[in-house]
Amino acid sequence: MEKIIIPALDEERMQEVRAGYAKIDKPAANLGKLEDMVVGLAGMIGKDLPDKLKTAMVLMCGDHGIAKYGVSAYPQEVTRQMINGYMRGTAGATVLARHAHADVFVCDVGTAFDLSDLPKVYQKKVAWGTNDFTQGPAMTREQAEKAIAVGIEMADMCIDQGYNMLYTGEMGIGNTTSTSAIASAFLGLDPQLTVGRGSGINDERMKIKRQVVIDGLAKNMPKQGDAMDILCKVGGYDHAGLAGVIIGAARRRVPAMVDGVNATAAALLAYGLYPQCRDYMLCSHLSSDISHKKMLELMQLSPIVDAGMRLGEGTGASLAIVVLQAAMDVYNHLSR
Template sequence: MGAILEETLKHIKAADEEAIQKAWNRLDNLTKPIGSLGELEEIAAKVSGITGKIHNKINKKTVVIMSADNGVYEEGISNNTQDTTVIVTNNFTKGITGVCILAKHVDSDITVVDIGVKEDFNHPKIINKKIMYGTNNIAKEPAMTREQAIQAIEVGIDIVDNLVKEGYDLLGTGEMGVGNTTTSAAVFSVLSGISPDVVVGKGSGLTEEQLINKKRVVQKAIEINSPDRDDIIDVLAKVGGLDIAGLCGCFLGAAKNRIPIVIDGFISSAAALCAYRLNNNVKDFIFPSHLSAEPGAAYMMEELGLSPMLNLRMRLGEGSGCPLAFSIIEAALCAMNNMATFEEATLNKECYVDIREKK
C-alpha cells in the first residue's frame, strides 16, 4: 500500500457524536414541529458531525471530474465512440456541458482531472495526473497493475488536499470515460456478490442485444481476473477504472480533511463503496445526490447504507447530480443557522406561537 494512502486511512476518524447531539438539540427546538424538515435536519446534523460545529456555512464548492478511458471499450459495450471522452473533457473547459451549467447555477466551480485519457491535453483548466493512456481491456487482462491503482487513489487524495488548501469545503464527484458503467458494474458485482445480470445497465442507451453482450463482458472480466472481493485495491486494479480509483481517493481525502463530499451517480457510487470498504468511517462524510437510472444504483445505496436526496431519473454522469445536492445541503445549513428556537422566538412576543402545543 502506498505511503499517502496508508497515512490517509490512519487519519480518517468517525463523525463527532457530541456535535451531532448538540445539532439535534438545536434542531428539535427550532420554531417548527419536531422532525418536520425531514431530511434537511438529517443533513444539517450530519454536517455538524463532520465539522464539529453547530453552525456551518459553505464557502467554496467544486465538482471534481476524473476523466479516463477504458480498454473494455473494445468489447462493444458502448454506443459512444471512444473519442467522446476527449471531446467532453475539452467541453468541460468551455463551461457548456450539463454539469457545468448546473454548477454555475449554484455558484460552484468544477475541477477537471485527466487521470487516464487516451490523448493528451494542453489546457490550464485540465489538471494532468495521467497514469496511463487508458486502462487495459478487463475482458482479457487486468485493467491496471496494483501499483497503478494505488497511484490513482493517491491522485484523488492529493487533489482533495490541494482543494482544501484553496478553501473548498464542499466537494462533488464526477467522471468522464466511455465504458465506465461497465467497469463500475464489474467492481460493484464483485464487492456485493450480486450477479452482473442484475446490476449491469444500458449505460449510454444500448439495445437489448447490446445489453446482453455487456453483461457477458462483465461476467467474463470477473471470471478471467478473479479479483479478491476482500482486497479493494485488487478489485480496482483487475476490473475497475482509473476514474473510479481516483474518485475513491477523493472520498478518502474528504474524510481525512473532514469536509462533506457528494456522490453523483452509479460510477461515483462504486468509488464511494470502495472508499467505505477501505475505511468504514468514510460513510460519515458522504452525501448521495440522486438515484441513478442504472439498475444497480439502488443496490449500491443499500451496500452503502445511504439514501439519495433525489430521484429525477437522471443518468448523465459528469457529476451532474452534485450541484442539485449542493443547493439542498446549503438550504439545510441555512435553516439551521437562521431559524429561531422557541426560546429565541420569545424575544419577539408579537409573532411568537408555540406550535409544539398544537395537536
C-alpha cells in the same frame, strides 16, 4: 498505501444541532431529511456550521480498455470531446455546477488522449487508459495506488484553497461497464443484476456489455469485498481517482457529495479500503442504473434526489448541493 486515519464524527456537534432544531417554532422533525443532513454535516466538520458552502466539483477522467467492444452508445473519442465541453463550460455538468455555485476541477488521471493542449486540465495521467479486463487485470496495484494518490492530492489542493464541500464527477466512455463489474465483484451479484443501460444502449449492445462483464469476472476472479483487488482487476482510473478524493476529504473532516452510479462504485471502493469514509459521504441522487441502489444499500446511504437521472459527471450532485444549502439556510436562520 500510507496509513490514513479517518476521524470519528463529532457527536457533541451533532447534539448541538439537534438541540437547535428543538428551539425552532415548528413540529418536531417535520423537515425530515433536511434535518438529518444538517445534523450529519455538523458531525462531519466538527465545528460551527458555515453560512455558505464553498463547493468544488472534482471531475476525474479516465478511459477504459473494454470500450473497444462497443459497450457504450458513444465511441471513446467522446471522452476528449466532453472534456473540451467542460473547459468551455458548455457541458450539462458545468451548467449545473454554476447553478450550484460550485467551482469545477477537471483532472486527467488516465484518459487515452493527450490533453496537454488544455492547460486548465490537471495533468495527472497514470496510464493511457486501462487494459482490456477481459484479457487480464485492468491495472497494476502500483497504478491503482498512484491513481488513488492523485485523488487524495486533488482533495488536499481544494481543501487548502478553502473548499468545505467536495463532490464527485467522472468522465470516461465505458465506465458503467467497469462499474457493473465492480458492483458484481464487491456485492457477489450476478451481472444480470448489475449491468444497466448506462448511456442508453440498445438490446444488442446490452448483450455485449453483459458478456464483457461476465468474461472479465471469469478471467480475473476478483475477491468479493476486496476493494484493492477489485479495482486492479476490473476498475477504472476515474474510479480510483474519485475513491482518493473521498478518502482525502474524509481524513480532513470534509464531506463528499457522491454523484451517480459510477461515483458510487468509487465510493464503494473507498469504503472497502477505509470503512470510516462512509460517515463523510452524502448520496446525491438515485440513478436509474440498476446496480446503484444495491451499492447504496450496502453503505446505508440514502439519496437526496430521485429524478430518474443517469447522466453522471456530477450533475445529480449539483442538484443535491442546492438542496443541502437550502437545508443549512433554514437551520442557520431559524435556530439563532
